[in-house]
């Protein structure tokens with residue numbers, strides 16, 4: 001039996017099992033980015049890499065580089081991709097690699113706050129903010145930094161701070177700039193730009209971002225969350241050195257197998273452009289059209305509108321099609337509960353520092369999950385759920 005035949009059977013069986021499983025249970029709408037799986041499956045062996053038993057045994061990669069565990073093939077692939085998409089300035093920047101951008105977020109906090117003063121530095125982000133920032137910041141109760149909530153309500157007289165700017169923003173897809181720096185360009189304020197979703201399938205590319213620390217991740221760029229590869233583009237050598245040191249102390253580097261796989265995948269994305277991004281953009285646009293249609297018909301929810309902007313990458317005017325939909329209950333009901341009553345598991349607004357009338361659902365799930373989600377969403381009609389259950393119970 002041919003390899004792809006076995007592969008097809010394997011996928012088929014599991015897809016079927018998943019559909020059966022989800023037909024009765026709550027469907028998850030977390031951020032697992034499986035939407036692009038079909039694209040990569042179609043490429044078959046084009047992305048396969050072979051690693052023999054004697055390969056990649058050393059801790060070390062490139063001792064001439066600040067980030068000494070960064071595999072040169074991946075550094076080159078990252079640079080090429082940013083040149084092709086032109087979404088960020090990578091020339092003259094240090095690349096620091098991490099086990100997902102989650103690890104790099106922590107590395108950046110460490111780099112910007114050490115050696116530390118008498119009080120931990122406040123870490124803030126404008127609400128609604130990515131729901132993991134508070135927990136990731138505070139779970140080790142660092143003496144260097146602490147989560148201080150919404151940047152909009154932060155009192156700058158409190159002293160030093162780190163503002164995390166997530167653009168396009170998870171959960172609401174808005175394009176953002178630093179809030180605090182705009183009000184008062186304080187020498188004590190430092191910035192981390194989390195640009196996980198600044199790719200053409202999600203949003204028009206309006207210029208090459210050029211910030212002190214910019215975080216990217218394979219998981220949102222191509223969908224390969226399981227490889228756990230993120231990268232930071234860092235202007236300042238000392239900051240890059242400290243971020244590298246943080247990763248060295250935590251895990252003595254980042255898996256070389258993952259780095260080589262990421263290099264291969266990013267290479268394909270750059271060489272075959274705009275294929276992957278064009279596919280992703282069309283898919284996201286179709287999903288958003290379907291969602292907006294269901295939302296219009298139900299009359300229960302509101303959704304953010306995004307401006308039409310010129311995308312330098314596609315050469316067209318396009319809207320954003322974010323990886324998440326930020327639903328608002330028009331009747332100010334608890335949106336998470338509303339969805340749960342129809343067996344849709346969403347993340348409630350409070351987790352993002354916002355009101356409970358909001359909830360976040362993923363637009364990046366596998367097709368069968370997304371379809372079940374739309375079907376269930378369409379059953380929620382103004383005032384009550386169509387099958388007779390009352391809302392807010």
Ligand SMILES: Cc1ncc(COP(=O)(O)O)c(C=O)c1O
Pocket residue numbers: 031099100101102103130166170194196216217218219225228229230
């Ligand atoms: C805004 C944002 N930043 C960072 C991450 C974490 O990405 P990674 O998979 O690279 O750890 C996510 C994942 O959902 C995210 O949405």
